[in-house]
Amino acid sequence: MTNTTFAPAARPAAIPVRDVLPWAVFGGLMLMLAIYFVGVEEGATALFKGMYVHEFVHDGRHLLGFPCH
């Protein structure tokens, strides 16, 4: 197991960048939007009115290291 982990028989084939790109752009945007809602929404900027999202994820936002309020 150790041998295959550190010295696999063949150099693993890299996935071509053009195959990764569409996933990276669309997936990346969606995922960053999710992080935005946990980390920033209704703090420094807001897409929705009110403070509900901010208050709901409040403890997680603090503990994950984001500036909260």
Next chain:
Amino acid sequence: MVGTLLLRGMLVGVVAGLLCFAFLKVAGEPSVDRAIAFEGQVDAAKDGADATGATSPTTHQHGDEAELVSRPVQAGIGLLTGVVVYSAAVGGLFALAFALAHGRMGELGPRSTAALLAGVGFVAVYVMPTLKYPANPPAVGEAGTIGMRTGLYFAMLALSLAAAIGCGMLRRRLANRYGAWNAFLIGTGVYLAAMLAVSFLLPAINEVPEDFPAVVLWQFRIASLGAQSIMWATLGLLFGALTERAASPRRKARATATA
């Protein structure tokens, strides 16, 4: 292929998030509660000082004022949601980074690639930004500077991530000329030097109230560090193990075919 990796990354992220939630529930919430109690004392003292007894004009409300979300919800399902959503999203981004890095980091197999990548991600995405702008509990931070603090935090994060990616590409270029280990050391050194310069140039923020208990601040920040360590370690190790396992039946089939 990439879709499978992305889904796997997000699922591993959910597992990591559940572990983080369990840890934070035990190690993080007590310091949050103590910080909110401190905030309550300060507000009470302020209200006492005002002869009119008018409530302080803070937009943010904790404690016994009319609550939008109750403390048990914030510390329970709210914390769970926040941590799991964050962790799943980071897991997905980690999987995309893995899709690009695997096969481009020397001859490392999936498990070592994932572990190394998670280590780099932990330092670049959490440790470096938090060394300059550490995590703060409730009651620390002026409401008026939230925009500036958020901007600086994300600037630090973006610069750190960009520097890490740049140095990873530099390492790859230098590997043929200087050897794998020296190229790795040079890349790491350039990253650290760049981030030291950035940290000196960006303004410092210190908004910790003078009489805020130091122990609570320390416990809070250690809990934050612990949760992020758990998340990145789970991402790196579990994702790597699952990816290797998914690849191994094919490798076995190839081995028997050539034998």
